[in-house]
Amino acid sequence: MKPHLNAAGRSYVALITGAAGQIGYAIATRLAEDGYRVVLVDRADAVHRCATQLKTAGHQAMGVEIDIADPQAVAGLPVQLGQWWDDLAVLINNAGISPKTQGAKRKVIDMPLDEWQQVLAVNLTGMFLVTRTCLPAIQRQGWGRIVMIASQAARTRTHVPGAHYQATKAGMVAFARVLAAEVAPYGVTVNSVAPGRIRTDMTAAVSDTVNGDLASATPAGRMGLPxxxxxxxxxLVSPDAAYSTGSILDINGGSFMP
Structure with missing residues (x-):
């Protein structure tokens, strides 16, 4: 699938946060294969290796190592991207953390304030900072796509994530609905994806028994793949999704059917 091209005939740039993780890297890879120039953003230095792998495969990619919870670092994104900033049209808000203690969530009564604040800083405030910074560039294109990688935890009570994680993912979905109405006049859509249990390092933080039980309880009988x-x-990024905005796409093997 060829990406929407700008007036100069150049492929648009897609920026993906949390791109050193399995889901973020899978998204960056797919969008690169679809013809986008991709910017992989992550606080882990592995993001440079991920970008190099895509370039080795013949794609146009750039790695940017920043902490999205740092306002000054996020404000520097236009400088980091250089000329690519002028063609930014796609933003994938994927970065997120879900702390565990001995493989399990903390109950609210046991949750320290600093852990609560850390999750909100990355999952929700970081998403806001990146989105606010990218919006002027995206709106100038007259066409754009913003996708929030939320979670099934934003849709219903789940057993593994803590209250802070669920609160931030629900917040992302609500934020997306408001933003969708604000940017629609600019030809920009805003949608959310709500994955269920996906096989990643984050889900591996809990025991194989828990993951096995959750997979068995899913109609598809397995965990999802990045x-x-x-x-x-x-x-959702494609031109075919032009009439979808403010929506939620569930990818969960049938574990939640609204």
Whole structure:
């Protein structure tokens, strides 16, 4: 699938946060394969290796190592991207953390304030900072796509994530609905993806028994794969999804059916 091209005939730039993780890298790979120039953003230095792998495969990619919870670092994104900033049209807000203690969530009564604030800083405030910084560039294109990687935890009570994680993911979905109405006049859509249990390092933080039980309870009988999340994102980013905005795409193997 060829990406929407700008007036100069150049492929648009897609920026993906949390791109050193399995889901973020799968999304970056899929969008690169679809023809976008991709900017991989992560606080882990592995983001440079991920970008190099894409470039080695023949794609146009750039790695940017920043902490999205740092306002000054996020404000520097236009400088980091250089000329690519002028063609930014796609933003994938994927970065997120979900702390565990001995493989389990903390109950609210046991949750320290600093852990609560850390999760909000990355999952919600970081998303806001990146979105606010990118919006002027995206709106100037007259066409754009913003996708929030939320979670099934934003849709219903789940057993593994803590209250801070669930609160931030629900907040992302609510934020997306408001933003969708604000940017629609600029030809920009804003949608959310709500993955269920996906096989990643984050889900590996709990025991195999827990993951096995959750997979068995899913109608599909298994955990999802990062590339399956990336496929959903690719649709929402495509020109074919022009009439979808403010929506939520569930990718969960049937574990939640609203």
């Amino acid at each position: 590339r399956e999340v990336a496929a959903g994102v690719a649709y």
